[in-house]
Amino acid sequence: MQALVYTFIALAAAGVGATAYFGLTFTPAEAILAAVVFGCSCVVLLERSLRQRAENRLERAIEDLSRLLATDAQAGAVLGQRINAMADVNAAVRLESVEADISVLGTVIRQVAEAVSDIEERAKPQASGRDRMIAAAPPPPAVMREPEPVIPLEMLRQAVAENRLIYHIQPVVKLPQRRPQGYDLVPRLMLEDGDLADRADFMPRRGGEDVQRHIEGIGLVEAITIARRARTGGQPVTLYIPLSRATLGDSASSEQLIVSLEANRAIAPGLIFAINEADWQSLTTGERAIADAIAKKGAGFSLLNVKSLRVDVAELAAQGVRSLRIDAARFIDEPEVYTDFHASDIANYVARFEVVLLATGISSERQIVELLEDGITLVQGPHVAAPGPVRPDLMVEAPRPATPQLRRVEF
Incomplete structure (x- = not known):
């Protein structure tokens, strides 16, 4: 292309020289000089135009390169952020x-x-398949009914009015060290002859909600007093407090419960209310609202007598449930009754939602070994420790004389 342009310039210069010689009567030397000057001028202008075009092209190339470098730098920054994020991931x-x-x-x-x-x-087709x-086909499981209390309701009211209801504690230990993780508050009734009646002997099954609310209210006061004094002594403790629908369904009792937790927010995380699973599943809307308010104050729940682990554990955890109590003997002998998972997997699965399995009724060392193999580390039962009186300095009232067969449980 440039050769063609130079050819046209040469022809134009020759034309200018001929025009000067023939038309303007220049001498041959002047005509040649005019042709040379014209040709040189055209070449200079052409070279200048070509150089400007090359410089513009070079500037555009430099701008494109700058944009590419900026894009590469941005991509490098994004890559660095992703690498840092991956480095922070556990x-x-x-x-x-x-x-x-x-x-x-x-x-x-x-x-x-x-x-x-x-x-x-x-x-498969068989003769008598x-x-x-x-x-x-296995027979349907028999419905186990709880025995009626031995002590009549009126006698229970009289005993509570005479301040003969006391609370003992039973440790919940963590395996394999067997260190106390918490303590159950166990209500016991002191009879006129000095003997102690267990909860199953006097707690009413039907009716007597007022007495039940009174007993649970006494337990809450005992628990708050023990937790406050233990925290003051530098030994925070976890206490499991009995609770039922009799308290949750009564407006005055539930309001007093919320007020007590509000006034003791510092120790509320150490207070766990033990409620029967059947009561928990049958809570009404109002009772469920009270349970949610208790959970918002920092306290938790432990479900007693859990019959099956085929439940929504995530939902229970969101409602403030911290532990599920299962019967140790039944879980070891018939794990398929509780869950479809393998016995060694269910504890880890439940623990993912910050809920623990608590095996109760431990009666032998063999049960402890088998539960450890299944990953269950919280246990309670007569083989671990029996209920016993609280230390005198942590009680609400002056200590009552204990019977000789009871041993003191301290934490």
Whole structure:
């Protein structure tokens, strides 16, 4: 292209020289000089235009390169942020959660496969298959009714009025060290002959809500006093306080309960209300609102006599439930009654929602070993420690004389 332009410039210069020689009567030397000057001028202008065009192209290339470098720098910054975020992620915790989920999923898949195999075996045509299936079907579980209390309601009212109701404590220990994790407040009734009656002997099953509210109110006062004095002594303690729908359903009692927790917010996290699972499941809307208010004050709940672990643990945790109490012997002998998970997986699964399993009724060392193998570390029962009186300096009133067969439990 440039050669063609230079050719046109040369032809134009020759034309200018010829015009000067023939038209303007220049001498040959002047005509040649005019042609040379014209040609040089055209070449200079052309070179200048080409240089300006090259400089503009170079500037645009530099701008494009700058934009690319800025984009690369921004991408590097984003990559650095992602690397920092990945460095801050605790991969070990996530891997443990994934491993736990995979373990639970594997157990469920294995159980489903076994169930499908069992169904296929039963579905095979046999001579008396239907009769055998009917014969092999397990009988429905018998409904266990709690025995009626030995002490009549009127005698209980009289004993409570005479201030013969006392509270003992029974430790809840953590395995394998067997250190006390908390203490159950156990109501006991001092009889006229000096003997002590347990809760099952006097707590009314039907009716007597006023007495039940009075007993639970005394327990709350005892628990607050013990927790405050223990915290002052530098030994914070967790106390499990009996609670029932008789208190939650009464406006005056529930209001007094909320006021007491509000006035003792410092020790509220150490107060856990033990309520029967059947009562918890049958709470009305108003009673549920009181339970939510208790949880907002910092206290928690422990469900007693849990019959099945096929529940929404996340929902229970959101409602303030901190522990589920199961019967140790039944869980060891018949774990399938409680859950479809493997016995060694259910404790880890429940713990993911900050809820713990508490095995009660421990009666032998063998049960402790088997529960440890299943990952259950909170236990309670007569083999661990029996209920005993509270230390005198932590009681509300002056200590009453204890019977010789009771030993003191201190924390």
